[in-house]
Amino acid sequence: MPIVSDIAALREARARLPGRVALVPTMGNLHAGHFSLVRAARERADSVAVSIFVNPLQFGPGEDYADYPRTLEDDAAALAEEGVDLVFAPDRRRMYPYGDSATRVTVGEGAEILCGEFRPGHFEGVTTVVAMLLNLVRPDVAVFGEKDYQQLVLIRRMAADLHFPTEIAGAPTVREDDGLAMSSRNQYLSAAERASAPELYAALREAAERLRAGERDYAAIEAAGLARLSAAGFRPDYFTVLSPDLRRPDAAAGEWRVLAAGRLGRARLIDNLAVAAA
Numbered sequence: 001m002p003i004v005s006d007i008a009a010l011r012e013a014r015a016r017l018p019g020r021v022a023l024v025p026t027m028g029n030l031h032a033g034h035f036s037l038v039r040a041a042r043e044r045a046d047s048v049a050v051s052i053f054v055n056p057l058q059f060g061p062g063e064d065y066a067d068y069p070r071t072l073e074d075d076a077a078a079l080a081e082e083g084v085d086l087v088f089a090p091d092r093r094r095m096y097p098y099g100d101s102a103t104r105v106t107v108g109e110g111a112e113i114l115c116g117e118f119r120p121g122h123f124e125g126v127t128t129v130v131a132m133l134l135n136l137v138r139p140d141v142a143v144f145g146e147k148d149y150q151q152l153v154l155i156r157r158m159a160a161d162l163h164f165p166t167e168i169a170g171a172p173t174v175r176e177d178d179g180l181a182m183s184s185r186n187q188y189l190s191a192a193e194r195a196s197a198p199e200l201y202a203a204l205r206e207a208a209e210r211l212r213a214g215e216r217d218y219a220a221i222e223a224a225g226l227a228r229l230s231a232a233g234f235r236p237d238y239f240t241v242l243s244p245d246l247r248r249p250d251a252a253a254g255e256w257r258v259l260a261a262g263r264l265g266r267a268r269l270i271d272n273l274a275v276a277a278a
């Protein structure tokens, strides 16, 4: 399995990949959630490429860019085990030779709400790097986790708006036995925080049950979710009921996405659930 870090070597290795090519973009520190993306990619393509790049553009001042766990050797060994065909692990200088003055890709709608409100510029950083990766690897399909649902929606919009031929696929969230969505940031949790963390998923499930039971007072459902997170020790950023395309649902809606984010100690956790009327 070639591991390449420079752009010319990537283009060469990419040209040698046979058949339909899938890309799984990651920031490394891989866990079972990422491996499920690799398997979802394998189901959709003949060759699977994985990128590993901790993208500085998507971290705000004071966020965990410097501390973000970098575990390239272990990641590469695990990806070789998974039968991945190519790993692209560039450094910051190769991806952004012009530094902070790099061209940015901004999605016109939806990047300022939810996580975008609490992490200004975050999604511009994500859509910029993903556009670069799609352009470099030219995959037939790229796979992203539904845990980062807003990211998935915005990447779909970006790829459609810029006429990338790549299909953008979502893959289901992988959870621990107690429901906590897998995330590299879970390792920031103390033992006590880890014990409270599944409340995020539990609160989303409670909201889903209320919607399925016919309740349409979205504000009341959101207030209950926020209260449940606060009671569990979170400092919630948001708890929101939206349409699947992240707009305000009306009372006649039959499909929703419930999304929540909050800080628990040092970790900022996010999660979401798809809900359909019973």
Ligand code: PAF
Pocket: 025, 026, 027, 053, 055, 058, 126, 129, 130, 148, 151
């Ligand atoms: O979801 C992630 O790990 C990142 O946001 C991504 C899509 C790899 C872009 O840096």
